[in-house]
Amino acid sequence: MEAKTIFEVRRWTSLFLQENNRETGVGELLLQHHLGMTRAQLFANARDEVSVDVRQKIELNLRQHVAHGTPVQHLIGTEEFYGRLFKVNQDVLIPRPETEELVLGILNRLKQKGMFSVPLTCVDIGTGSGIIATTLTKELPHATMYATDISTEALQVAEQNAHALDATVQFRQGNFLAPVIDEEATFDVIVSNPPYIPERDRDSLSDVVRDHDPSLALFAGEDGLAAYRRIIEQLPSVVKKDTLLALEIGHDQRHTVPTLIEATFPNAQIEVEQDINQNDRMVFAWLSK
Numbered sequence: 578m579e580a581k582t583i584f585e586v587r588r589w590t591s592l593f594l595q596e597n598n599r600e601t602g603v604g605e606l607l608l609q610h611h612l613g614m615t616r617a618q619l620f621a622n623a624r625d626e627v628s629v630d631v632r633q634k635i636e637l638n639l640r641q642h643v644a645h646g647t648p649v650q651h652l653i654g655t656e657e658f659y660g661r662l663f664k665v666n667q668d669v670l671i672p673r674p675e676t677e678e679l680v681l682g683i684l685n686r687l688k689q690k691g692m693f694s695v696p697l698t699c700v701d702i703g704t705g706s707g708i709i710a711t712t713l714t715k716e717l718p719h720a721t722m723y724a725t726d727i728s729t730e731a732l733q734v735a736e737q738n739a740h741a742l743d744a745t746v747q748f749r750q751g752n753f754l755a756p757v758i759d760e761e762a763t764f765d766v767i768v769s770n771p772p773y774i775p776e777r778d779r780d781s782l783s784d785v786v787r788d789h790d791p792s793l794a795l796f797a798g799e800d801g802l803a804a805y806r807r808i809i810e811q812l813p814s815v816v817k818k819d820t821l822l823a824l825e826i827g828h829d830q831r832h833t834v835p836t837l838i839e840a841t842f843p844n845a846q847i848e849v850e851q852d853i854n855q856n857d858r859m860v861f862a863w864l865s866k
């Protein structure tokens with residue numbers, strides 16, 4: 578095999594992905610992973626040679642991605658979230674950048690209310706890889722954090738991530754808030770990025786999402802609202818005098834989710850926020866018992 582530089586391999590991966598109608602950024606992520614370099618280092622060392630061994634690994638990964646839609650995060654085993662690296666696999670949703678905005682929205686509101694450095698009890702419902710619970714634990718050093726998931730396999734990944742990042746999280750297996758209701762816990766912050774895609778939209782998803790993220794993490798009944806309904810039904814047992822509820826929502830759920838909240842908490846102060854792509858993405862609500 579003739580020698581190739583980082584620059585040439587990057588260009589080749591980009592063309593190969595383009596010809597196969599895939600995102601071209603995947604090649605760069607594979608180069609970073611297999612060379613152990615940051616994006617900036619790839620550019621700074623663009624004239625360095627890439628070994629045959631690394632090129633073969635990258636090519637194999639690219640072919641898996643093109644043929645089966647295998648997400649690059651499954652090929653490399655990690656994804657970054659809020660500046661930290663989390664293990665991911667087929668048992669958990671791959672962390673999305675929109676969810677970083679949900680975390681930021683919580684932290685900003687707690688700061689505004691002067692609740693940032695006080696002891697808080699928080700719960701992350703449907704924790705998946707544990708990104709929200711672990712990040713909040715790291716960012717809110719005085720918080721006691723609980724996290725639930727119905728999937729024992731997801732909880733194993735979440736536990737590994739929390740442990741690797743030295744975050745103490747009380748993980749519980751069960752149906753949304755049920756395990757913490759059983760413990761009679763109440764919370765200052767309740768956060769969830771629950772499944773919210775309507776079953777009827779299954780076929781419109783890309784194969785990268787539909788065939789590789791767990792169905793349990795994606796779909797929530799015919800109208801996409803099943804998880805919100807169940808969580809909101811459970812909320813009265815766990816709210817305090819002043820509880821922040823933070824929910825990630827689908828881009829077309831800006832009216833339906835607040836309506837569900839108001840039906841149970843008529844005095845809730847609700848705000849809907851858009852993500853960086855200007856899609857309605859987050860609902861923040863101050864609830865009181």
Ligand SMILES: C[S@@+](CC[C@H](N)C(=O)[O-])C[C@H]1O[C@@H](n2cnc3c(N)ncnc32)[C@H](O)[C@@H]1O
Nearest residue numbers: 670703704705726727728752753770771772794
């Ligand atoms: C959209 S994923 C979010 C995962 C993670 N919080 C994130 O933001 O990347 C939804 C999660 O809810 C979990 N889930 C689905 N149904 C559940 C239920 N009835 N009770 C608890 N968790 C559930 C799934 O297993 C999945 O991990």
